[in-house]
Amino acid sequence: MITLRNVSKTYHLRGSRTRLPFASRRDTPPRTIEALRNVDLHVPQGSIHGVIGLSGAGKSTLIRCVNLLERPSCGSVVVDGQEMTDLTAAQLNQARHRIGMIFQHFNLLTTRNVFDNVALPLELMGLKRAAIRKRVLPLLELTGLSDKARQYPAQLSGGQKQRVAIARALASEPRVLLCDEATSALDPQTTGSILTLLRDINQTLGLTILLITHEMEVVKSICHRVSLISDGELVEEADVGDFFTAPRTRLGREFLNDFLQLEPPKALVERLEEIPGERTHPVVRLAFSGDAVSTPLISRLARECGVDVSILQAKVESIQERTLGLMIAELLGSPEQTRRAIDYLESHDLHVEVLGHVQRND
Numbered sequence: 466m467i468t469l470r471n472v473s474k475t476y477h478l479r480g481s482r483t484r485l486p487f488a489s490r491r492d493t494p495p496r497t498i499e500a501l502r503n504v505d506l507h508v509p510q511g512s513i514h515g516v517i518g519l520s521g522a523g524k525s526t527l528i529r530c531v532n533l534l535e536r537p538s539c540g541s542v543v544v545d546g547q548e549m550t551d552l553t554a555a556q557l558n559q560a561r562h563r564i565g566m567i568f569q570h571f572n573l574l575t576t577r578n579v580f581d582n583v584a585l586p587l588e589l590m591g592l593k594r595a596a597i598r599k600r601v602l603p604l605l606e607l608t609g610l611s612d613k614a615r616q617y618p619a620q621l622s623g624g625q626k627q628r629v630a631i632a633r634a635l636a637s638e639p640r641v642l643l644c645d646e647a648t649s650a651l652d653p654q655t656t657g658s659i660l661t662l663l664r665d666i667n668q669t670l671g672l673t674i675l676l677i678t679h680e681m682e683v684v685k686s687i688c689h690r691v692s693l694i695s696d697g698e699l700v701e702e703a704d705v706g707d708f709f710t711a712p713r714t715r716l717g718r719e720f721l722n723d724f725l726q727l728e729p730p731k732a733l734v735e736r737l738e739e740i741p742g743e744r745t746h747p748v749v750r751l752a753f754s755g756d757a758v759s760t761p762l763i764s765r766l767a768r769e770c771g772v773d774v775s776i777l778q779a780k781v782e783s784i785q786e787r788t789l790g791l792m793i794a795e796l797l798g799s800p801e802q803t804r805r806a807i808d809y810l811e812s813h814d815l816h817v818e819v820l821g822h823v824q825r826n827d
Contacts, residue, residue, distance in 0.1 A: 466641060466673040467508040467531060472540030474501040474526050474697075500526040502697045504540070508690075510640075513667050513674040515688035515705075517681070517720065523697040524677040528643050531675065532564045533557060545640050562590065565634030569646040571626040573618045573633075579605070580614040583632045590637065604632040607669075608662060624655035631662065635670075642666070644676035648683060660686045681724035685709065685784055693717050706787040710754045711816035718818075727778055729793050729820060737821030745822035746797050748777075749807070752816040753790035762813055763794075770806040772798035795823070 476498040500523050508514040518524050529535040530542060533549050542549040547560055573582050583604055587597045605611045608628040618626055627647065634642060644663070648656040664687045666672055678684065684691050684705060691708050693701040693716060701714045712718050722728055729737075729748060738745060753762075763774050775795040782789045796803045810817050 466510040466512075466545060467506070467514075467675060468541070468543040469504055469506040469527075469530070470541040470543075472501055472504040472506075472527075472530055472537045472542060473499070474523075474530060474535060475499050475538045500697050501530070501537070504697075504699055506692060506699060506702075508673060508675050510673050511667070511671050512689045513664070513676070513687050515684040515691045516675070516677045516694055516699075517679060517684055517691060518677075518694035519679065522694045524679075524694055525645055526697075527694065528645055528675060528677050531641075531643055532561055532566065562586070562637040563639045564641045564643060565637065565639035566643040566645065567627070567630045567634050567647045569649045571618070571623075571630045573626055573629055575618050578615050578617050579610055579621070579629050582618070582629050583636055586633060586637050600636060600638075601632075604635055607635075607666070608632045622655070623651050624658055627651065627655075627659055628662065631659075631666070635666070635672075640673060642672050642674045644674060644678075646678060647676065648678070648680065653682075656680075656683070657686070663687055681720055685724075685782075693720070706754065706784050706789070709782070709784045709789055710752045725780065725782065725791060727780060727791050727793060729777055733777070733823065736823045738823065739821060741800065741822045742824075743800060744825050745800075746795060746825055747803050747807070747822050748793065748795050748820045749810075750818040750820055751790075751792045751794065751810065752818075753792070754787055760813070762810065762815070766806055766809055770798070770802055770809055772796050772802050772806045793820070797825075 478496045478498065504527060516524055516527060526535055530537050531544060533542065537550065544560065545563060549557065549560060552560055574585065577585070580601055583601045584597045587600055592600070605614055608631055610625065610628055610632060613621065613625060618629070621629070648659050651659060660683060663674060667674055676683070688705050691703065691705050692699050693714065695716055701712065701717050708717065709721060712721050733748065737748060741747065766772065767774055775797060777793045777795065779790070779792040782791070796806050798806065807817055807819070
């Protein structure tokens with residue numbers, strides 16, 4: 466449904482922090498900012514795909530390139546079979562009717578009530594009032610706003626405003642919905658209700674959703690796949706369950722650790738050594754998924770490998786329909802025993818990360 470190939474976006478800016486007297490903008494050397502570099506992304510029809518990254522990583526530029534609110538410097542953008550970069554201005558305007566978009570700050574017209582805010586894109590399309598009413602009323606019901614039709618934005622909560630924005634984005638019957646940090650301005654409870662609504666819309670209408678966020682909870686709750694962006698490049702992509710179980714990049718692990726808040730105690734971190742020795746033992750972070758969560762691997766490990774396991778932290782997370790178990794533990798034994806223990810764990814499809822080694826006290 467959405468395919469980006471080799472998409473780059475470069476901004477050429479004039480101006481500097483230091484202005485010389487009588488200097489004109491033409492005299493100021495240009496600055497170049499590479500917001501996106503060679504991005505490849507495919508979002509299948511009917512899926513929910515999240516793009517996550519730090520502030521300034523290029524998330525907003527990426528999503529705005531999909532409907533050409535930002536025109537890529539190079540590359541291909543295909544949405545619903547159309548090459549967006551080849552369209553004329555009139556054709557692009559028509560194509561955008563099939564691409565809804567919602568924003569962090571709602572962008573509602575304060576002088577229009579809820580009904581008229583939702584009706585706005587239909588008015589711009591030239592529909593008659595009867596046809597607009599026939600389209601808007603079901604959307605208000607879908608988004609839980611039937612009793613708010615005559616209220617104005619100032620009378621609504623943040624979550625209700627975002628529901629109005631979602632209904633407005635759906636008014637033109639799009640096949641794609643773009644979400645630009647759609648829950649960042651909302652409290653956790655309201656965020657949950659909006660995410661539930663987006664998931665229901667995806668399932669009920671078969672809508673393809675591409676969303677950008679810096680919140681792992683959003684990705685965990687509704688996304689099927691996730692891409693990680695850093696400095697304008699997509700550095701990692703995976704099914705959500707795989708990303709939460711075993712991210713492949715350092716940045717992915719940092720996002721996951723911040724979300725799960727599963728880190729070894731500070732006092733232990735200060736003692737960690739990178740290189741093992743004859744009188745050290747490893748500290749490991751383990752990620753279990755699927756059947757491994759309910760299998761007594763730790764007790765089997767102690768029996769079969771002759772090691773003691775000191776569990777420092779552990780938790781279980783539900784990632785959509787998958788269960789993820791995480792643990793930080795010390796493997797206490799000789800170097801040979803702990804090597805055998807790590808091999809044993811890896812043979813049972815656990816993701817094993819050795820955080821370091823600490824001196825034995827015996």
